[in-house]
Amino acid sequence: MLLNLSDEEALALAAKGDANAFGVLYDRYVGRIYNYIYYRTGNQYDAEDLTSRVFIRAMKHIPNYTDRGVPFSAWLYRIAHNLVANWHRDNSRRQEIGLDDGIRVNSEIELPESALMRTEEETALLQVVRKLPEDRQELLILKFVEHLSNAEIGKIMGRTEGAVKSLYHRTLMSLREEAENGKNGIDIINGRSDFD
Amino acid sequence: MKIKFPFTFNNKAASLSSLEARLDAALRPLQPREEFVQQLRNQLVGVPDRHKIALSPEKMRNGLLIAGAAVSALVVVAAGVRATITFLGALGVIQQVKKQANEASPLPVRVR
Numbered sequence: 001m002l003l004n005l006s007d008e009e010a011l012a013l014a015a016k017g018d019a020n021a022f023g024v025l026y027d028r029y030v031g032r033i034y035n036y037i038y039y040r041t042g043n044q045y046d047a048e049d050l051t052s053r054v055f056i057r058a059m060k061h062i063p064n065y066t067d068r069g070v071p072f073s074a075w076l077y078r079i080a081h082n083l084v085a086n087w088h089r090d091n092s093r094r095q096e097i098g099l100d101d102g103i104r105v106n107s108e109i110e111l112p113e114s115a116l117m118r119t120e121e122e123t124a125l126l127q128v129v130r131k132l133p134e135d136r137q138e139l140l141i142l143k144f145v146e147h148l149s150n151a152e153i154g155k156i157m158g159r160t161e162g163a164v165k166s167l168y169h170r171t172l173m174s175l176r177e178e179a180e181n182g183k184n185g186i187d188i189i190n191g192r193s194d195f196d
Numbered sequence: 197m198k199i200k201f202p203f204t205f206n207n208k209a210a211s212l213s214s215l216e217a218r219l220d221a222a223l224r225p226l227q228p229r230e231e232f233v234q235q236l237r238n239q240l241v242g243v244p245d246r247h248k249i250a251l252s253p254e255k256m257r258n259g260l261l262i263a264g265a266a267v268s269a270l271v272v273v274a275a276g277v278r279a280t281i282t283f284l285g286a287l288g289v290i291q292q293v294k295k296q297a298n299e300a301s302p303l304p305v306r307v308r
Contacts, residue, residue, distance in 0.1 A: 023241035144223035
């Protein structure tokens with residue numbers, strides 16, 4: 001049964017062109033990749049678009065996949081990370097053009113229907129998180145949304161477990177500092193936070 | 197446009213765990229739209245062939261084995277029940293015949 005295959009076994013079959021084996025991998029990871037991208041982009045439409053691109057790219061390149069000791073999930077997250085980085089770069093360009101033309105860019109997070117019941121505090125906290133440096137955002141998403149261990153996060157982010165732990169602690173400390181100061185805010189227009 | 201941090205902490209010691217709890221609540225996993233997931237799956241893999249899955253040799257063999265075992269078990273139970281009923285019935289008939297025979301013609305008493 002394909003469903004009982006490990007990631008490595010399914011990957012080997014998918015690399016040989018077995019579409020059903022790729023389907024198994026897709027079923028396992030589509031939710032996780034979607035969540036990762038959703039929390040990095042903040043809106044459902046771009047999350048769906050980028051999730052599609054991640055899996056299309058993965059399927060295209062899977063015959064060339066080489067096992068370098070990192071799990072398949074890490075490879076998918078790496079593709080997602082690169083696409084999100086490109087998306088942010090393109091978005092910031094568009095934003096610059098838009099502002100020059102006098103068009104205000106909506107900085108609110110668009111939520112899918114399943115997330116409409118968020119409190120104001122949660123929405124504001126998400127906006128704060130989205131202004132963190134990329135690696136810290138990635139860490140928080142992998143930890144709280146995906147519930148991955150520090151070791152698993154380390155494999156995805158290409159860091160040691162100790163480095164992940166340390167980065168997590170620094171992230172929490174900077175967020176706490178921000179909360180304690182209270183008066184500080186985040187400049188959304190310029191995309192800068194006080195703890196960058 | 198500035199956004200104020202959404203909360204402040206009164207107790208420094210508890211603040212980190214409180215912050216973690218708030219992050220946990222805000223960063224909860226979401227379900228992508230089912231329609232989107234299915235459409236992308238179809239685009240990547242194609243429509244799942246349910247007949248193929250249902251008629252895979254392994255599934256078919258397992259199904260036949262289970263069905264065969266169930267039918268055999270039923271036959272054994274039915275045969276057992278039938279044998280018991282027959283035995284009890286036969287026992288009852290014999291006893292009834294003996295009783296009737298005793299009542300109709302009691303054994304003659306020899307008188308010398």
